[in-house]
Amino acid sequence: MSNTTTETTNSNNELEKLERNEFNQNLGLIVDSHCHLQEDTENIEHSLELPYEKMFLMGTTVEDWDRVNTLADRFNDKWKDTKTAYRSFGIHPWFVYKLQPPQELIGQPIDTLKPDGDKYQVDNSWYDKLRENLIRYPDAIVGEIGIDKVTKVKAIGKNDPHSQMIVLSKQIQLANEFNRVVSLHCVQLHGKLLDFFQALPLQQFPPRVALHTFGGKPSTVQQFSKMKDQKGDRFYFGLSFINLTSSKVSKLIESIPDDRLLLESDQNTPLEANESIFKVVKAISTTKKWTIKETLERTRLNALRFLAK
Numbered sequence: 001m002s003n004t005t006t007e008t009t010n011s012n013n014e015l016e017k018l019e020r021n022e023f024n025q026n027l028g029l030i031v032d033s034h035c036h037l038q039e040d041t042e043n044i045e046h047s048l049e050l051p052y053e054k055m056f057l058m059g060t061t062v063e064d065w066d067r068v069n070t071l072a073d074r075f076n077d078k079w080k081d082t083k084t085a086y087r088s089f090g091i092h093p094w095f096v097y098k099l100q101p102p103q104e105l106i107g108q109p110i111d112t113l114k115p116d117g118d119k120y121q122v123d124n125s126w127y128d129k130l131r132e133n134l135i136r137y138p139d140a141i142v143g144e145i146g147i148d149k150v151t152k153v154k155a156i157g158k159n160d161p162h163s164q165m166i167v168l169s170k171q172i173q174l175a176n177e178f179n180r181v182v183s184l185h186c187v188q189l190h191g192k193l194l195d196f197f198q199a200l201p202l203q204q205f206p207p208r209v210a211l212h213t214f215g216g217k218p219s220t221v222q223q224f225s226k227m228k229d230q231k232g233d234r235f236y237f238g239l240s241f242i243n244l245t246s247s248k249v250s251k252l253i254e255s256i257p258d259d260r261l262l263l264e265s266d267q268n269t270p271l272e273a274n275e276s277i278f279k280v281v282k283a284i285s286t287t288k289k290w291t292i293k294e295t296l297e298r299t300r301l302n303a304l305r306f307l308a309k
């Protein structure tokens with residue numbers, strides 16, 4: 001290793017140390033706009049100790065909504081009005097097939113070895129349960145919902161975009177009816193999502209939509225945020241450590257308007273939440289030329305604006 005390299009490494013380490021300090025001193029400013037901490041039921045005590053101002057707990061299945069409620073009850077009870085865990089209820093596109101099976105499977109036995117056993121059928125019971133949760137919790141968010149081109153329904157060995165769209169539309173409709181913000185997952189279907197929202201009249205829009213772990217291109221950010229009839233004002237863009245695996249992440253960060261950027265851990269364990277958020281904060285700070293604290297302050301304000309009734 002040359003001297004210059006050693007010096008660079010040392011000053012990088014020094015910088016990272018300072019940044020970590022600044023981060024650790026400002027954990028109370030964090031709004032984690034997308035996480036699944038309720039999934040780690042063994043470490044619930046750790047989740048209760050996270051010093052974040054707010055966290056949005058994303059429920060992905062009907063069963064998961066109970067875990068969301070358990071953690072939110074305990075967190076909010078512990079912190080009273082100083083910190084808040086927001087409940088989010090949704091059917092994630094990965095699990096849509098269990099409730100809305102592909103057309104070709106309907107009526108077929110779930111277990112091919114038991115032809116007289118349970119058959120695939122449409123189960124709409126989630127819809128009423130989602131409504132009940134939204135009525136019961138006026139601050140609840142709709143999420144995690146969305147569309148995903150990569151996930152496969154095992155029994156047919158392929159993706160089922162049709163069923164995903166049916167379940168997504170119903171949930172968007174509920175978000176509109178109950179005036180709730182949405183956290184939305186979209187994998188490799190940004191064109192389709194854009195078409196969906198362009199065709200949706202403004203009166204049927206949710207108040208705001210966060211495109212979580214946004215995986216589109218910089219030009220797609222433009223297409224969403226500049227959508228006509230003021231629809232564009234309703235879109236926010238969440239970034240998590242998963243975005244950092246892309247070599248083009250700084251171009252993406254640059255393209256997101258400063259007032260639309262949201263921070264998220266997208267973690268399913270409290271043990272990794274801090275580190276995941278630190279990494280993405282560091283990347284945003286470097287690209288936007290904001291200090292660590294400024295990144296936390298700005299994304300916090302964005303999240304408050306996102307939530308505002």
Ligand SMILES: [Zn+2]
Binds near residue numbers: 036144266
């Ligand atoms: Zn998620």
